[in-house]
Amino acid sequence: MKVVIIGAGSAFGSRLSVDILSREPLSGCTIALCDIDNSKVCTTRNYVQKVIDGNKLKSKVIAGTDRKKLLKGADFVVIAVSIGGPAYFDNPYEFEMDIPRKYGIVQTVGDTVGPGGIFRALRTAPVLMEMVADINRLAPRATIINYTNPMAILT
Secondary structure (H helix, E strand, C coil): CEEEEECCCCHHHHHHHHHHHCCHHHCCCEEEEECCCHHHHHHHHHHHHHHHHHCCCCCEEEEECCHHHHHCCCCEEEECCCCCCCCCCCCCHHHHHHHHHHCCCCCCCCCCCHHHHHHHHHHHHHHHHHHHHHHHHHCCCCEEEECCCCHHHHC
8 A cells, every 4th residue: 555645844744654654554555755845855754764663564665756756556645735835834824814914804823714714725726736637647546635724625
């Protein structure tokens, strides 16, 4: 079984990989980590490899920045990306919060609903559609699990 995690350069990629490896039915799978930042995805790969080695698992971990190469033969694809910058600090997140606030709209979190969520969806949807097209072409039987906010709008 092959599980591809797109956006695996984040802390979420490490945590999800360990969660996958901790489940008996998945403990022998291949985890393919993908991110646009090679340094970060290699850090995640090294951590996951230590977990595999330390627990003497039959699993395999691979990583890279070439999404199309990693998607081939995938059974599951988890998408957890933040388009345009960090998910919860700096820009564009600050714009998602500050612009609505300027016009009297206070949001608890601007990544799921309201104006901030709409901004994020408009920025993310085209990229997600490209990913889905690649998955449909390269791993047509794969189950896609979207973990990218705003999930309600994008799923």
